[in-house]
Amino acid sequence: MADVYQTLYNPDVLSCLANLSNDEVFTPPEVANRMLDLLPQELFRSPDTTFLDPACKSGVFLREIAKRLLVGLENEIPDLQQRVDHIFHKQLYGIAITELTSLLSRRSVYCSKYPNSKYSVSYFENPSGNIAYKRIQHRWKDGKCAFCGASKTEYERGEELETHAYEFIHTIRPEDIFKMKFDVIIGNPPYQLATGGGTEEKKSATQARPVYNTFIEQARKLNPRYISMIIPARWYAGGMGLNQFRTDMLNDKHITKLVDYINSKDCFQGVDIAGGVCYFLWERDSTCEECQVTNISGTSVTTEVRALNEFETLFVRSNKSIDIIKKVLHKSNRFMPEIVSSIDTFGIPSKEKGHSVKQPGDVELLHSKGYNDQEIGYLSRDMVKKNKDLIDKYKVKISIMVPQGGEVGIKPENGYRSISTPQIVPPGQVDSFSYLNIGFFDTEAEAKGLISYVSCKFVRFLLRSTYSSVHVSKDNFRFVPLVDFKKTWTDEKLYEYYELSPEQITLIEDTMRPMILEGGDE
Structure with a gap:
């Protein structure tokens, strides 16, 4: 039992999945751990800390959290099976984005896709455990989903196909899904959905609507102590329907850390995401005028503490560019x-x-x-x-x-x-x-x-x-x-x-x- 995660970890099937190119990008374990490193580590030494991944794909976040809790709670709950049962029943929760990823996530976390089976490392009375999946229908209004903006022509589907109507963002009361509060919400949400209706010449600009912003907005509604999500960096300056989201993010004094990858391949090996990716830490009980911004490009890493809203409606991602831009703004008044x-x-x-x-x-x-x-x-x-x-x-x-x-x-x-x-x-x-x-x-x-x-x-x-x-x-x-x-x-x-x-x-x-x-x- 003590070695169950170590034996699954090498070779790691989740590392293999993370190299598959898809808009629903699988997170490599090392990236999940870098995000977990942003959190106060005492969270993993408390039997009362609750975690939610609202967009489970491989279960990697819950699995890596479980590994930390198994170590952190060793003195608090010495018996291994009791510790495992407490962590999986009382501390870890997930919402899968498809039926397939629900099975994959449960297999990664419980070592069985059905945790009410004898193969599960922690027995549940139900076949889902704490990793939920419910097939949700979009709510259509004028040919678009009122929640996510998906196109009715693209996503009104039969039972044999996934609707991609993600449960976490297709409700006005996300707190009712598990009927509990969470200390940490962490994950890698789906990035976009086709909206339909784009003209051929503007297809790339109009055919896909971001949904990752909606996951973050829903997470804020739950008012956890911490939020950390990895998302495309396109929100810094552009993106369909992201103007208000960008304004909210740049002016959010609860964002204390931002890690930016100009090249997505430095984060997700083999995956091209235009504009790169980033992840952040949002802290409910901390407000600050400045954020710790880390730029990662290849082997180069720079960190500066600066205001996200320094340039109002646009975030300048490069720490090294700031002083040059300030000199230009000081000497010029027309652009x-x-x-x-x-x-x-x-x-x-x-x-x-x-x-x-x-x-x-x-x-x-x-x-x-x-x-x-x-x-x-x-x-x-x-x-x-x-x-x-x-x-x-x-x-x-x-x-x-x-x-x-x-x-x-x-x-x-x-x-x-x-x-x-x-x-x-x-x-x-x-x-x-x-x-x-x-x-x-x-x-x-x-x-x-x-x-x-x-x-x-x-x-x-x-x-x-x-x-x-x-x-x-x-x-x-x-x-x-x-x-x-x-x-x-x-x-x-x-x-x-x-x-x-x-x-x-x-x-x-x-x-x-x-x-x-x-x-x-x-």
Whole structure:
């Protein structure tokens, strides 16, 4: 009995499952333990501490908690079987997200998928133990679920398929699930669900709605002493329907620790999550103006104590970027969002390719072709739905996508680009939704000046400090100063003007790779 978890732990099936790529990402045991390390360790020495995982997949959190309690309560409850029974019956609770994960979680925790069987390390009268699963139906309103926003066409399903209507967030009274209070709520909730209704050209932006925020909001309703969850970092700056959640998180004085992984692979081996992931510690009985923020990138780890809401509606994830941004804000009072267009400048969808033969009165349409190519088509000026006054300007465009899927797989020592190669869109030519236009000018010289400016490592470093997804938007330019584009800009001029220290210059030079303007992308 004493060695039951050790014998299951090596080789660890949960480590194997954690490497499966899925939106419902399995948590590796080592990550679960790093999250448990954030908690006061005396919690594991009390027979009265109660724990809830509201999104059980593999049962790893409950299993790792059990291992700590088995050691921590050894003096309090010397008899091993009594200690096991007390922990599993009185301290550990979970809510599985599917029927399959309920069985997997019970197998991980009780060593039997049915804890009322003779194989369970702790016997229960019921087949679920304290790891509940109930098939829940979505509550449809106008084609969407009123609780999670899931699409009725996607998730109104027969008995043979999972509904993914997670019990914890499909109730207005989560306290009624177990009818008890919890000291700690910890887990790795599902990240998003398809909402349906997205147009083809905006599919990636509109087809999936986050649900992890709803798990956190429900956990707060239960008012536990501690909350810790691991979630995508996209909430820092963007995300569908996350504006209020972001505001609440950045201004929540109970968040005392935040651990940030810029590259999700540093946390979940082999899993790409655009914008990285983070986990946090929320403490009910502690309020503070500043939070301990830890950045992890490869083998580099930095920790600073700072305010989450320092920049109001956006969280700057990099501790090392803060002082550089402050110098920029001190010396500048106008910034690039004044001239950068909102996405979809001309109201032309990405799927629009125009026609191949130019007709009288047509404008040229620059559109994407395949993965990383573009070509020219033609369309009537009447098909330009927005900003017709900008058609005859010189425009500078970049892709709306961060290069290479958010540069997730880039080795830090090779440097980052932040943006695709900027390109001039001449008068009489427009572009589709695939591109972001970052300036409009009467002269080609000014357009070239902007290209020289945004190609500087300094500018692209400021841009990157705001990224938390694969998309580039107007708001990502919020720290980029607006300058005179009749001049040619270099990093040396910018470093000198903003009085950057040698250490800050080295940071930028080591983080960013040069932008190659002649001959296209590197």
